[in-house]
Amino acid sequence: MASVFLFHVVGDLTVGKPELSEFVETETVEAAIRAIGNSSEGGIPIWKKRSQNSVREDAQTRQQRFVGILNALDIVAFLAREDCLADQDKAIKTPVSEVVVSNSSALKVVDPGTRLIDGLEMMKQGVKRFLVPKSSVWRGMSKRFSIYNSGKWLKNADSFNNPTALGNPNWPSSSSSPTSSVQDKFCCLSREDVLRFLIGCLGALAPIPLSSISSLEAINPNFCCIEASSPAFDATKKLPEDPCAVAVVVVEPAPDGQVKIIGEISLAKLWRCDYLAAAWALANLSAGQFVMGVEDNMTSRSFPDIALNNVVGTDNVVANGRGPSRLRKFSSRNIGFFSSNPNYGVGRSMYRGRSAPLTCKVTSTLAAVMAQMLSHRATHVWVTEAENEDNLVGVVGYADIFAAVTRQPTITISETNTS
Secondary structure (H helix, E strand, O other), X not given: OOHHXXXXXXXXXXXXXXXXXXXEOOOEHHHHHHHHHOOOOOEEEEEOOOOOOOOOOOHHHHHHHEXXXXXXXXXXXXXXXXXXXXXXXXXXXXXXHHOOOOOHHHEEEOXXXXXXXXXXXXXXXXXXXXXXXXXXXXOOOOHHHOOEEOXXXXXXXHHHHOOOOOOOOOOOOHHHOOOOOOOOOEEEEEHHHHHHHHHOOHHHHOOHHHOEOOOOOOXXXXXXXXXXXXXXHHHHHOOOOOOOEEEEEEEOOOOOOOEEEEEEEEOOOOOOOOHHHHHHHHHHOEHHHHHHOOOOOOOOOOOOOEEEOOOOOOOOOOHHHOOOOEEEOOOHHHHOOOOOOOOHHHOHHHOOOOOOOOEEEOOOXXXXXXHHHHHHOOOEEEEEOOOOOOEEEEEEEHHHXXXXXXXXXXXXXXXXXXX
């Protein structure tokens, strides 16, 4: 295992991170859309309101107030409901408590001295965010200034609850410990932040980053998919938790039976879309039309005008909720996709545009996949065959990458005999 995981701590990754500004469950869907546009991984943590703002709050109490992570796809699926389409003004004023899926395990409060390897293990088990206490005395350095004492790492619980118990000079005194005035100040660390750190340590991780994802067993074959001819809304009925994405595919007739990917319905694709237009399309189009942005033979009769009052797309927000309402005729370009040929059988190679899914091949290196995810700010990359870039075989997400970089190297029999 690379020493970078043993001698770095979570606190090293939080240097320069801003203090968390809570988004409480009583806020509206409209406010959530604005917040998601500036978030990482296309989602925001949702919190219950503090009972008393004047009282200092410890980490355990903060953890108990966490509800779940609300993402772009959750909102689009909510707005695509029949009752929401009938009254969009009411829908976007709905409290997010009625939309967010409760999942208290998606976020975990950890102390800055938690070893990076332990943090990665938590994220491999499903944690998507770390809430890290901010301390003015945290040095944010590695190895020398990490929570290290007499050749042994301090237990997180001991160091967090009683930082001076073992006389560690790197911890602040009890007067300024994480349990006092700075305890109610936290920053949020996402999996994207961890991936960015790993990209900067590729040399220390060698030779793993230059190995293929197939040799590292980083490809997850258990992905969710939906046929292009199925209603797009059906994708919301089978959403996996991580990555939150459904591949839109064309299944070739037997005996070949190959699954060809033509697009995806995911939080990554809907992150900064026009939410009302996307919701209408999700409710009324097939999955293939939704992802490819088909506009052939569309008329004002089959696609009625949609009133977008106080437009909620991140590029079209009316400042402070004020300004004239606008009427806009529905266009698939409003979703954020380009139009193209509706012949699904031709495969993904016949069209380009923002609707094209992010893919790699089974022979791609782990470093290449990591760079793809980070440059596109994606939560996953679809994996295709080496010989055919349309034939889907799996998906690589954050948990798969973290598992690959922390996996112990396999020692072969020949290597054992040689030693």
